[in-house]
Amino acid sequence: MNRTAARRQLSRDGWLSLLLVIAPVLISRQLPELAGRFGESLALPLFIIGLASLFLNLPRFTAYKHALIATEKGLDTGDESSAWMALRAVRLRALWIAALPAWLAAIGAPLGLEPVAQVLLVCGSLVLLVLYRIPRQLQ
Template sequence: MTRAQVKRRLALAWWQYLAVGLVPLPVMAWAFGGGDALIPVLAMPLFIAGAATMFLSLPRFGAYKLALIATSKALGTRAEPAAWIELARARRMAMLYACFPAWVGALSVLVGLETVPRLLLALSTLVLLYLYRIPRQLG
């Protein structure tokens, strides 16, 4: 597989994780947004928990950056395919953790969290996922 094909697959994976992270929020809002809240007192604690999940991705971001640096150093060597695989693995795990705020926002529909806090959680997922785009300078 060429370097361009690997980068194309990683770009496609980014878009897939963006969809996996953000699509549950409008689906849950459409399906359950019109009903009564199950436990409205949990709305604010769930928002705080969703915002706190952003910090779960910090160690994964460090691992991703280390893998990114190792991949840039391995370009053109025999270790390049293994470096791309390690970068994809670290990035996949980091993007999974980056989706947590939006997923908590989707669950918060059930407890009656307002639209603006849910959008803030989705925006935080979007920003976190943006950190995991493969830079143009790589390859």
Template sequence: MTRGQVYQRLELAWWRQLGLTLAPLLLACVFFTVSEPGILALLLFIAGVGSLLISFKLYGAYKRALDLTRAALDTSDEPAAWLRLAAVRRTAFLAASLPAWFAAVGVLFSLHAVPVVLLALASLGLLLLYRIPPLVPVPPVA
């Protein structure tokens, strides 16, 4: 598989994850009406904000995998590095999706629109961090 094909598959995986992240929230907003919010809606919002902390550790692992992939370009280790990057990124995608998924559950318990939008934007922002940048091989150290 060429590097361009790998980029294309990773880009497609990002768009697929974006759909999987926001689809439950959109469906919940379309099919459920908001009534008087209870304490559970507030707890779900707090849990959604707290789930942002999970992404910090996973983002560090993603950046390390990205650096290892960059260093492995044009070597025999490149296919393994791409596979490792994809695996780390899949795990990070799940953590990045948590705020939107908490918002979707919060809609079922009458969470207001502003917290729902904030959690959805938080997930979107986290997912944007996991887009694959153009990788340039690291020059050898003399």
């Protein structure tokens, strides 16, 4: 795999992750709200779990940065293709974890999670997606 194809694939992965962060929340907002104490009693714990899930990205971000460094060292060598594949694998795992707060917001929408809480969780996921972008130095 050459550098251009790898960057194109990583770009597609980023846009797909963005879609997977935003679409579930927008779809779940259209679902009818579950009335009752059951939904209301789960909304706050779900928000707290969503905030705590932001911290699950700390080890993933460290692994991502190490993969970036390894990819940069592997440029213009025989290991370049495997370095790009390793970077993609690490980044995909990190993007899945980064989307977790937004998915929890999508689950919480029908359970009565407030719109402000949903926006905060989605924005947290979006900020994490920005952290996992591919730097220009790898061109």
